[in-house]
Amino acid sequence: MFxxxxxxxxxxxxxxxxxxxxxxxxxxxxxxxxxxxxxxxxAFKNEGKDESAGGGPSRTAPRVIRGETTERDTPTP
Structure with a gap:
């Protein structure tokens, strides 16, 4: 046998x-x-740096992830 x-x-x-x-x-x-x-x-590292430098969440454009759809929290003017 083997x-x-x-x-x-x-x-x-x-x-x-x-x-x-x-x-x-x-x-x-x-x-x-x-x-x-x-x-x-x-992105996680950059997000942490932005929040610690500015004292709050940054107001940058949302990231676009191909293939996913999301709804905005606030209405656009």
Missing amino acids: GIGELTILLLVVVAVLAVKRLPDLVRSAGKAARILKSEKQ
Whole structure:
């Protein structure tokens, strides 16, 4: 029979062969997620600096996140 080492190697080979088709999509998705996290981290840092410097929330334009819709809290003139 096979030992644990041989079964592990066999399992890794099977996963690698099956994942070849999806690998570019997985890497692309991981890149998008990393960019989103990085931009959110930067926005969070900037938001904290704006509030501490001005004493209150800043009056900057709202961020636009593609694919999401939001309603404004206050009506526009």
